[in-house]
Amino acid sequence: MFYQMYELNHAAVAPMRAYADAMRLAFRNPINPLSHTPFGRAMGAGFELFERTTRRYSKPEFGLNETSLNSGKVSVHEKVVWSRPFCDLIHFERTLPANHRPDPKILIVAPMSGHYATLLRGTVETLLPKAEVYITDWTDARMVPLSEGRFDLDDYIDYVISMLHALGPDTHVLAVCQPSVPVLAAVAIMEESGDKFAPSSMTLMGGPIDTRINPTGVNELAQTKPIEWFEENVIMQVPWPLPGFTRAVYPGFLQLSGFMTMNLDRHMIAQKDFFLHLVKDDGDSAERHRDFYDEYLAVMDMTAEFYLQTVDTVFIKHSLPKGEMMHRGRKVDTTAIRNVALLTVEGENDDISGLGQTEAAQTICPNIPDEMRYHYVQPKVGHYGVFNGSRFRAEIAPRILDFMRSHGKANRAKRGAPKLIKGGKSA
Structure with missing residues (x-):
């Protein structure tokens, strides 16, 4: 049921994520006078941070042309x-x-x-x-x-x-x-x-x-846990309506939580720095952050x-x-x-x-x-x-x-x- 609850939670947050994305665009629109102020940039940065935190990241492109x-x-x-x-x-x-x-x-x-x-x-x-x-x-x-x-x-x-x-x-x-x-x-x-x-x-x-x-x-x-522990704690069934419905998998979101907790302090600092880069209008640093996390947060089930x-x-x-x-x-x-x-x-x-x-x-x-x-x-x-x-x-x-x-x-x-x-x- 945990996988199903994850999908349900993701769907429930979707309207808030759409609202945050719309507000991000509004506060970054050059026509909006607030977009040129520290307050406006802070609001836009906060909405973007929320949208990116709750987003499901799709498979990236190689882009090697x-x-x-x-x-x-x-x-x-x-x-x-x-x-x-x-x-x-x-x-x-x-x-x-x-x-x-x-x-x-x-x-x-x-x-x-x-x-x-x-x-x-x-x-x-x-x-x-x-x-x-x-x-x-x-x-x-x-x-x-x-x-x-x-x-x-x-x-x-x-x-x-x-x-x-x-x-x-x-x-x-x-x-x-x-x-x-x-x-x-x-x-x-x-x-x-x-x-x-x-x-x-x-x-x-x-x-x-x-x-x-x-x-x-x-x-x-791996040495401290028997194989039965992994089977009982990290294996879940793919929920409906995904094509792999009922397939037993190790979900990508669970793997990602493991990746993140290994260096949680580093990731939290990176998010804070991203917010500050946006407020300071440091576009290059913010874009490097986006590029890295667009890749890092895109995960797949095994x-x-x-x-x-x-x-x-x-x-x-x-x-x-x-x-x-x-x-x-x-x-x-x-x-x-x-x-x-x-x-x-x-x-x-x-x-x-x-x-x-x-x-x-x-x-x-x-x-x-x-x-x-x-x-x-x-x-x-x-x-x-x-x-x-x-x-x-x-x-x-x-x-x-x-x-x-x-x-x-x-x-x-x-x-x-x-x-x-x-x-x-x-x-």
Whole structure:
């Protein structure tokens, strides 16, 4: 009933939200003399703050319409090249000149952990000038009819394998945070099966490969509660009249409350600062706030079976690093990985996936040759900085692209140790 009450409350507040939005426009209208006074700006700021606080944030757009090559700017078009009920694979198709040399083909596996794939907009934007980029666009589970069936961690792994098949040989897979485990499992399954479409390299960034190492608050919560507690307390049914009516999910609004409470004081200060920026008519600062929270507050539901299986497998039982993870009755053997190059990336101050958790992939994949593996720790960044921001653009992304070029099929015969940019911390 809690989900139904949430939806009812949202509907009940709708008239007040509409009124607040109308008053915001009235107090910001330049024709209104009060809009030029501190009182008028304060009233407009208060109404906007109320409207934004009670709004449901829809899925953002990537909005990447062009990118810059060495030859100049070219247009970019989003194209769905593979589709299943719970995911679309988007290709950011660049209009390339005829003489353009082939770039690495990258499958970015976005996290299915509450936010939409657009959270990785900066990741895509940074890689686009030097790569052919594809990204998983996961579907909000509450929008998928029950008739489309279940979606669990096994299905997630199958989706990754199917996408790699669709993209063909010499694809490089990049997993950000949560998908590091299913991507590593998918690659292990493909290698053990001798699959010719196994990727040339995999890059795992800030992922929970072994959460026993430097456990964070998120990891400790999972350790203190049995899986039954999660099933009883966070799993709810999608209410009518949404397309996923009666589907069991971990609701996005519940996930968002968890995100917010982790740094509640920071978010409260941000809202206060936003109000003051509006009163001072500091448009640039206010717009940066809007851009960040339009993305941060847009959340999606996850299927109950996927969430519970992930919590149990990754955070409670630590099945993958123990060599006990199963996929459709078959053990996932990471020692079978021999031909796929491995790059692991961590942030020194990561408070979601503790330092060393992603590096554990290097340990459980012992048969990858030394010249095909590399670990990098980015100093002075947290979890978000591993895949976005200035340090990602300047220091992490060049290493990723260099690693992929070094381990593409065309360079296999002449490959030596990768010529990676020096700096930071590496293994």
